[in-house]
Amino acid sequence: MNRALCQVIGCGPAALGLPVAADRTGELSRLLGEGVRFLDRSPDPMALSRLRFPFLIDANSVGGDFIAGVRRDGVFARTLAGRAGRALRKHHDRQVPLSLVGEFMNDLSRAVEEVLGGFRYGADVRSVHRNTDGSWTSVDRFGSELVTSESVVLATGGLEDTGRIANLYGIAGSRLLGSAELLSGRFHEAAEVLRKGGRISIVGGSHSGFATAELLLRLFGRSVPPGGIALIHRGIALSYESLTEAQSVIPDAAQRLEVCQESGMVNRFHGLRAGPRELCLRTLQGREQRLALYETGSAAARRALSEAGLVVHSAGYRPREVHLYDERGERIPLGGAAGAVDDRCRLVGGELRAVPGVFGLGLGYARSDVWGRRRVGINAFHGEDAERIVSEVLARVAV
Numbered sequence: 001m002n003r004a005l006c007q008v009i010g011c012g013p014a015a016l017g018l019p020v021a022a023d024r025t026g027e028l029s030r031l032l033g034e035g036v037r038f039l040d041r042s043p044d045p046m047a048l049s050r051l052r053f054p055f056l057i058d059a060n061s062v063g064g065d066f067i068a069g070v071r072r073d074g075v076f077a078r079t080l081a082g083r084a085g086r087a088l089r090k091h092h093d094r095q096v097p098l099s100l101v102g103e104f105m106n107d108l109s110r111a112v113e114e115v116l117g118g119f120r121y122g123a124d125v126r127s128v129h130r131n132t133d134g135s136w137t138s139v140d141r142f143g144s145e146l147v148t149s150e151s152v153v154l155a156t157g158g159l160e161d162t163g164r165i166a167n168l169y170g171i172a173g174s175r176l177l178g179s180a181e182l183l184s185g186r187f188h189e190a191a192e193v194l195r196k197g198g199r200i201s202i203v204g205g206s207h208s209g210f211a212t213a214e215l216l217l218r219l220f221g222r223s224v225p226p227g228g229i230a231l232i233h234r235g236i237a238l239s240y241e242s243l244t245e246a247q248s249v250i251p252d253a254a255q256r257l258e259v260c261q262e263s264g265m266v267n268r269f270h271g272l273r274a275g276p277r278e279l280c281l282r283t284l285q286g287r288e289q290r291l292a293l294y295e296t297g298s299a300a301a302r303r304a305l306s307e308a309g310l311v312v313h314s315a316g317y318r319p320r321e322v323h324l325y326d327e328r329g330e331r332i333p334l335g336g337a338a339g340a341v342d343d344r345c346r347l348v349g350g351e352l353r354a355v356p357g358v359f360g361l362g363l364g365y366a367r368s369d370v371w372g373r374r375r376v377g378i379n380a381f382h383g384e385d386a387e388r389i390v391s392e393v394l395a396r397v398a399v
Helices: 017-024 028-034 045-049 063-067 077-081 083-090 098-116 162-169 179-183 188-195 207-223 243-249 274-284 299-307 378-395
Strands: 003-009 036-039 058-062 095-097 125-130 136-140 145-154 158-160 176-178 200-203 229-233 291-295 310-313 317-319 323-325 346-348 354-360
Touching: 003 028, 003 136, 003 378, 017 028, 017 098, 017 378, 028 036, 028 098, 028 378, 036 145, 045 098, 058 063, 058 098, 058 207, 058 274, 063 083, 063 095, 063 098, 063 378, 077 083, 077 098, 083 098, 095 098, 145 378, 162 176, 162 299, 162 310, 176 179, 179 207, 179 310, 188 200, 188 207, 188 310, 200 207, 200 299, 207 229, 207 274, 229 299, 274 291, 291 299, 354 378
Parallel strands: 003 036, 003 145, 125 323, 145 354, 176 310, 200 229, 200 310, 229 291
Antiparallel strands: 058 095, 125 136, 136 145, 158 317, 346 354
């Protein structure tokens, strides 16, 4: 049981894309026959289920994006008939609550576990070591060897890099909170700051940043004074269904419009949609006085950060790293940034060379598009990204 063709480290939403894609492309039986193991550090299924989208906001994607990868007549089709699956199908062209997405992912996870024979829980993988024959062995925090496989898929997710923001702006830890914690229901710090007439600053102008501001305004309403919430951003981008729509809304704007060749959408992977988009527009038009927008590096932004009773980090993630070692026991350096992958989802090492047999999938290891934007989304992770990895993994099997 400790030898396999492939081991997947992390059993979050992105990792489920591998069996989903294999089923869709007719390769699931072959993949299972060659041997695949899923490892997760969560102690049990219930603990893992609580980690899947526990956020009190809507997704930045429509319902159809979360079920697009599931083959309608495939092994996992029954998940589409469940309560969450039906709701996502009904709202296929509208934004949906992330809690509903989490419910569907848990249904999908249970179905995947039944087919695979279960995940291995309590497997806190800290490093993966290359063997002299080119295979890889995962090692846990106690130094115990777990699984040896020809290929490894890192799907360990991401962590908010609050330390970087704290060091950059000199923010004490007592004033800093990750957006994931706040969006999961941790409101007492924000409530206390507003009760005392203080200000909250949000660092990050992406969907999570504006969704955080939208949630705070909805929760605390009139207790938020004008300018009571400040959002610090490096630039604002709105999403549009097409270039025609974008040009009709902002015909002479200097905003960069990036047209996705696959879908025709503008600013597909980073533009604001739905509620956060409307909040942004209301603020820019002067119809929402409680929220102030400041560009990173401006005097106003620095002042907002220094005066804030609470700073909410919403400036992206870094991968939850698993260290890699070569056959000599030396640490393998990662090229560019930790978690970088190439067009085939292979992890990029030093000198921008792919590390043989090691792949990355999900939030911490998202591919980039032609503009360098990270392709973050379940439809990407369960779609082309997962297909590429399945193809690469099976290609390593001797014919």
